[in-house]
Structure formats: C-alpha cells, structure tokens
C-alpha cells in the first residue's frame with residue numbers, strides 16, 4: 001500500500017505542513033514529530049468538521065490532501081466550516097457516533113457564534129438534521145433508554161419524570177425546613193401551607209410537563225421536537241452563550257441535560273423559605289398566608305429559570321426578594 005499525502009496542523013497554529021503516511025499509526029508518528037505534539041494522548045481530526053480519525057477504515061476513506069488537526073491531550077477542535085458540517089450531517093452518516101460528534105461540534109460552534117441571525121439560521125439547520133430526535137418509544141431508540149427502568153416506554157415519560165423529580169425535591173426541602181422550625185405556632189401555620197401545596201402539585205402533575213415535549217405548548221419549556229434553550233443567568237433576560245440542548249436526541253444529551261438547572265430567581269433557601277417563616281411569624285389576626293404566592297415562587301416558571309450549568313450563578317441573587325405585599329390573603 002502506498003502513502004497518502006495530508007496537510008496537517010496543530011489546534012493552536014494554523015500553519016500547515018505536508019506529510020505522507022501509509023496508515024494511521026504512521027500518520028500519528030510522522031505528524032507528531034513534525035508538529036511537536038506528544039504522541040501520548042494525541043488525537044487527529046478533520047479540520048472542517050472536527051470528526052476524529054480513529055479507525056483504519058476511516059483513514060483509508062480520507063481523500064488525499066485532507067486537512068487534519070493534531071490535538072494534544074485534552075484539546076478540542078470543533079471544526080471551522082459550517083457549510084461542510086451541515087452538508088455532512090444532512091447526508092446522515094450511518095455511524096451514530098460520528099453523527100453525534102458532528103452535531104455536538106456544530107452546537108459548540110453555534111455557542112461561540114455572535115451574530116444572532118447566523119445562530120438562528122444554524123439552529124434551524126441543526127433542527128432539520130436527521131437523527132433520533134423524532135424517535136419516541138423504547139422500540140424506536142433502544143440506546144436512549146439504556147440504564148433506565150423497564151417501566152419507561154417513551155422518552156417524554158422519562159423527561160416528565162425528571163422534571164417531577166426536581167419539583168419534588170423543592171417540596172422536600174420546604175418540608176424539611178418547616179419540620180426543623182422551633183416555634184410551634186409558626187410551624188403549624190406553615191404545615192397548613194404545605195398541605196395546600198400538595199393537592200395543587202398533584203393537580204399539576206408535579207409540573208412534569210415542563211420537560212415533556214408532548215405537553216401543550218404553554219405548559220412545556222421545550223419545542224415540540226424537544227429543544228430547550230437556556231434562559232440565561234438569573235439577572236439577565238436571555239442567555240448570551242445561546243446554550244441549547246435536545247435531551248430527546250441521544251442518551252448522551254439526556255445525561256448532559258441533567259446538569260441543566262431549574263434556578264430559582266428569588267432563591268429558595270436564601271429568600272423564599274425564610275420569608276415564609278417570617279410571614280408566618282408575623283401573620284396578622286384574621287389573615288392567612290398567601291400560599292399560592294409561595295407556590296408560584298417555589299414550583300413554577302414564574303420564578304424558575306432553566307439554565308445551562310455555566311449560566312447557573314451560585315452567588316446571592318441580590319435585588320431578588322419576596323414581595324411582602326403578597327404574603328397574606330383574607331380579611
């Protein structure tokens with residue numbers, strides 16, 4: 001077998017060099033030497049779309065003079081040519097791993113893109129790319145369900161359950177907070193509030209619809225295809241990074257989505273719970289705690305923002321406090 005010529009470069013230097021290699025090992029050995037990249041941990045990918053060259057078959061299929069990027073351990077390359085990436089994706093490569101990787105690279109590129117028009121256009125493309133997004137049942141996409149309990153039959157079911165888990169978590173925290181209170185009167189008032197929360201939560205299906213793409217448009221946070229966009233940090237209107245994800249598309253995306261947060265703009269532990277305590281302690285005679293107000297703060301998107309992990313700011317949400325005027329109802 002003869003040698004094949006390539007153009008190679010490193011991730012941090014666009015200077016290209018020519019090498020000829022007989023096979024993948026030969027390419028790694030020669031390329032690493034030329035580019036002074038350590039062989040250990042080195043990966044090679046296509047410059048245009050970041051696809052890793054990791055099999056003999058793929059190496060053989062590469063056209064001569066392909067431009068390749070040598071990555072040092074831990075380095076990432078997401079491609080530099082939207083057009084070619086999209087074209088490759090639309091041709092729907094058979095290999096699901098490659099498809100997944102291309103999609104992720106494209107998403108990374110979109111995240112870095114600063115023109116809103118381009119982001120919009122690219123997102124439209126991305127949504128039109130064929131993959132397993134449309135598959136909904138376990139039979140249609142068994143890989144997506146790997147590691148999940150047998151009782152789950154559809155993706156929407158799983159996602160709804162995941163939203164419910166978060167809401168139930170907020171309820172448990174509230175319950176725990178109340179049970180730790182010392183003053184018996186305050187405790188009693190808040191226990192009643194808790195008892196009012198319960199049927200409302202049940203009625204609302206513990207807000208599983210937030211993540212269920214089959215839910216009514218007003219109830220869900222995603223598109224009908226299952227795309228979620230990040231709402232941005234608590235003190236901004238939108239996400240500057242254009243974070244987006246479709247957990248319905250693959251098992252990996254489902255896992256990645258679990259790092260997205262429902263962030264309380266008015267914070268649960270720093271603000272809502274202490275405010276509830278305060279309101280109960282100083283409840284005027286003849287008035288009742290406005291439990292619906294606190295319900296909205298704790299469990300609904302009136303106060304919850306869906307955020308990607310880097311938009312989840314952990315510092316105190318200054319300027320976001322409960323509204324004392326809404327603490328009570330009744331005569």
Ligand SMILES: [Zn+2]
Pocket residue numbers: 230231232233239240241242243307308310311
């Ligand atoms: Zn974001």
